[in-house]
Amino acid sequence: MRSKAILLASAGVVAMASTNPTLAQELVVKLGHVAPMSGGQAHYGRDNANGAILAMEDLNAKGITLGGKKVKFQLLMEDDAADPKQGTAVAQKLVDAKVNGVIGHLNSGTTIPASSIYHAAGIPQISPSATNPKYTQQGFKTAFRVVANDSQLGSTLGRYAIDTLKAKQVAVIDDRTAYGQGVAAEFIKGAKAKSGGLQVVQQYTNDKATDFSAILTAIKSKKPEVVFFGGMDNVGGPMLRQMKQLGINAKFMGGDGICTAELSKLAGDGLSDNQVICAEAGGVTGAKEKDMQAFVERYKKRFNMEVQLYAPYVYDAVMTMAAAMQKAGSAEPAKYLPELAKIKHEGVTGNIEFDDKGDIRNGTLTLFTYKGGKKEKIAVVR
Structure with missing residues (x-):
């Protein structure tokens, strides 16, 4: 129900833009987000979705312009239930909706088959969490990730x-x-x-x-x-x-x-x-720890829940894609994709820069244990 409601809301804004003089000056940029919003991994999906929502709210608050037009970012959320077949089905749905880019999927098992659909359509995709090396070894210039691989x-x-x-x-x-x-x-x-x-x-x-x-x-x-x-x-x-x-x-x-x-x-x-x-x-050290802590506190205040895992990386994935659009002066995939491939973006999770495969350069890892039921950091390593 959630994804349908968002899609309907998006369609409503687009329809109004053609008749309302004020909205006609807006450029609607649609970003797809895919994660398991149902099933045993729904708590991951909710966490990822929240990261995307927070990023979209920040982008719209900034009043970004592209090509002289103010941008209205819209989020189209889909549930792949961590199932590869459902993952490819919603990927095609987003392609048919003519999204400007995709953040996701969460799981490697859905990200990899979906990536061929986005590639065929020329739509850039940034996964915030898929870590199987195969994802970026397929030769797809549209595939990127903001975390270290397996x-x-x-x-x-x-x-x-x-x-x-x-x-x-x-x-x-x-x-x-x-x-x-x-x-x-x-x-x-x-x-x-x-x-x-x-x-x-x-x-x-x-x-x-x-x-x-x-x-x-x-x-x-x-x-x-x-x-x-x-x-x-x-x-x-x-x-x-x-x-x-x-x-x-x-x-x-x-x-x-x-x-x-x-x-x-x-x-x-x-x-x-x-x-x-x-x-x-992923993982941050030094001055970036303050940025991460600020994000965690803002997230909790906005959603009344703790960050589960990937929300900061989803946030950075959205912001990185938007930064590439700004550098290109366009939200058209073919125009901003080259900028995305060579982007250098300072995110909440650290510096984001991709290698020629689409993997993040100098990816970090954080080792944790649990004490008293709470996660406790051991070390950040590369």
Whole structure:
């Protein structure tokens, strides 16, 4: 219902622009936003959507002009439910709506298939959260991301498991999604590069599973020091609870998919202090920490909720796309795309600049643990 209402509102403004002399001077720029707004990952979707809403409100408050016309930015939000088929369907819907650009999708599994549709239409796409390397390895000049990819994230966690946790036996579980498989594979690669004698046992689940008794029982017999999970918090939280029930006291590691404020609620008493080590793509140090804190406070005041994970990156993705339009003096995709490819934008999350594939240059990662049910930063690394 939400996306339909927004689309109808957008259509209403466009229709009025043709008859109202004041609105006729406005240039309507439509940006699509796609994330799972329903299902087990809806809290991520809401967080991403809020980041986009905040950015759009800021842009409209600035009174930006392009080609001598004042710009009215409009957000067309779609729900892909973290499902690849639905992801391609809403991607085509946004193309048919003639959006000027797309922010999204959230998941690698929906971002990758949707990216070919945007590419065919020549519409720039910035994902704030899709980390599978394949996304920017397809040769699509329209595809960008503002976070480090799984190669960096997974390998960093793998090295940490060996260098810091001194693990010799690890268990790896992934949810068989593009994200889960990708980050798990990179974790194994990074860990084995540091320890040739590492023993690895692998198990698999899916992104909607709730019962892990069989795979956890199999893992327990191997006595791992570390359990790495490639997946999201809606699965990782219950998995932690069941690990405790089975007496598995291993460290629990994962990527940004589990590194959320929601994890402590989902895991309940299964989350022990310092048990979880996770990495979030992105991270700020020095003076940028004040900017990030200001964003977090403004976000909470505006939406009456805490930032879950990606909202700051969504905000920066919108602002980066708008900055490219301003440099080009146009919201036409073909005209501002070259400016986007060479953009240098100072965002809330740091400096945003893309390499020739569309990956962010010098992407950072932040390592976290949990104490007293709250995320606590360990370090920011590159």
